[in-house]
Amino acid sequence: MFFFKLVFKNVFRAKLRSSLTIIGLIIAIVAFGLLQTVVDAWFAGSNAASASRLVTRNAISLVFPMPIYYRERMRAVSGVKSVTLLNWFGGIYKEPRNFFPQFAIDHENFFDLYPEFVIPPDQLIAFKRDRQGAAVGRKLANEFGWKIGDTIPIRGTIFSGTWTFTLRAIFDAKDDTTITRQMYFHWDYVNEWLKQKNPRRMEQIGTFVIEVDDPSRTADISKAIDAEFKNSLAETLTESEKSFQLGFISQMEQIILTIRIVSFVVIFIIMAVVANTMAMTARERLTEYATLKALGFGPGFVASLIFGEALMLSLIGGGLGILLTFPLAKGVGVIAAAVFAVFKVSQSTVLLQLACALVVGVTAAIVPGWRSARVKIVDGLRHVG
Numbered sequence: 008m009f010f011f012k013l014v015f016k017n018v019f020r021a022k023l024r025s026s027l028t029i030i031g032l033i034i035a036i037v038a039f040g041l042l043q044t045v046v047d048a049w050f051a052g053s054n055a056a057s058a059s060r061l062v063t064r065n066a067i068s069l070v071f072p073m074p075i076y077y078r079e080r081m082r083a084v085s086g087v088k089s090v091t092l093l094n095w096f097g098g099i100y101k102e103p104r105n106f107f108p109q110f111a112i113d114h115e116n117f118f119d120l121y122p123e124f125v126i127p128p129d130q131l132i133a134f135k136r137d138r139q140g141a142a143v144g145r146k147l148a149n150e151f152g153w154k155i156g157d158t159i160p161i162r163g164t165i166f167s168g169t170w171t172f173t174l175r176a177i178f179d180a181k182d183d184t185t186i187t188r189q190m191y192f193h194w195d196y197v198n199e200w201l202k203q204k205n206p207r208r209m210e211q212i213g214t215f216v217i218e219v220d221d222p223s224r225t226a227d228i229s230k231a232i233d234a235e236f237k238n239s240l241a242e243t244l245t246e247s248e249k250s251f252q253l254g255f256i257s258q259m260e261q262i263i264l265t266i267r268i269v270s271f272v273v274i275f276i277i278m279a280v281v282a283n284t285m286a287m288t289a290r291e292r293l294t295e296y297a298t299l300k301a302l303g304f305g306p307g308f309v310a311s312l313i314f315g316e317a318l319m320l321s322l323i324g325g326g327l328g329i330l331l332t333f334p335l336a337k338g339v340g341v342i343a344a345a346v347f348a349v350f351k352v353s354q355s356t357v358l359l360q361l362a363c364a365l366v367v368g369v370t371a372a373i374v375p376g377w378r379s380a381r382v383k384i385v386d387g388l389r390h391v392g
């Protein structure tokens with residue numbers, strides 16, 4: 008108890024210097040946490056992917072569609088439990104800054120394949136019965152203040168014209184890893200429009216989502232599906248839902264790598280700052296350390312004082328930084344809702360922040376602690392700091 012009391016008093020002996028160092032630590036830990044949360048947000052969709060779902064797209068590129076009749080042949084593949092449709096719509100709600108994902112789906116079975124979307128049975132029935140009906144996530148509905156029965160106009164980009172949808176269902180997330188900032192509506196509604204406006208594009212879909220009966224056989228089932236359409240006019244590429252999501256993230260690989268590097272550079276900089284603080288502290292107290300040695304305290308005790316002070320300084324700054332990360336991340340999540348559907352500080356990020364604070368404290372104290380432990384009593388008592 009005496010040791011910790013002494014360390015605590017030493018930490019705040021130079022109040023201004025210690026306060027500025029703690030503020031610097033807070034800023035560094037918060038910045039590190041937010042940057043790591045940005046990286047986690049990029050991977051939110053892939054981390055929430057189901058092991059029992061596969062995604063099939065055109066082997067050339069996602070922009071090329073496939074005939075819708077492929078679905079029946081996919082259902083016949085051994086191991087396939089169910090097949091549904093998913094087609095990117097890419098419309099604009101009022102103005103471009105109101106971006107959110109919109110998909111045309113097979114309304115009959117889509118939500119059967121996505122149990123992570125919790126939707127009231129009566130609303131699901133209403134959605135299925137209304138050809139112009141739409142189902143949106145809770146986060147999206149809250150963002151725009153939508154309620155059941157509202158009319159939602161969407162200006163098409165890929166599918167031209169202004170489309171009008173009636174909100175029939177709002178689904179919630181099964182847990183906090185599920186994204187609920189998207190909109191779904193009937194593929195049949197879009198397909199009817201294509202029959203009238205652009206017959207060459209009708210009966211074609213962007214992706215098929217496949218549910219398998221045994222997740223351990225996904226690789227074999229993927230190969231079997233692709234083999235079914237080998238040498239056809241629209242060959243397929245089937246992969247796990249997670250791999251499909253990671254394919255989009257890989258396009259941002261350099262950006263994500265840069266963010267990771269910057270987050271650790273921030274920690275390295277604050278490490279140098281804390282090391283400088285501890286070096287100044289140790290230099291000023293050489294006489295005190297020499298006196299302690301003269302009184303019979305060993306070099307280990309002197310070094311432990313410096314390590315204790317550095318660790319306490321880092322943990323105070325790191326702890327406050329971790330606490331501040333949560334409200335700041337919540338604010339950033341609101342501002343960046345159009346970019347990141349999920350922006351939440353994960354447990355791994357908090358552990359990394361804490362680990363960084365500990366590493367900063369220990370590393371910053373190594374050189375000053377070693378020098379102070381080795382100082383000779385005579386040299387220390389002669390020192391004028």
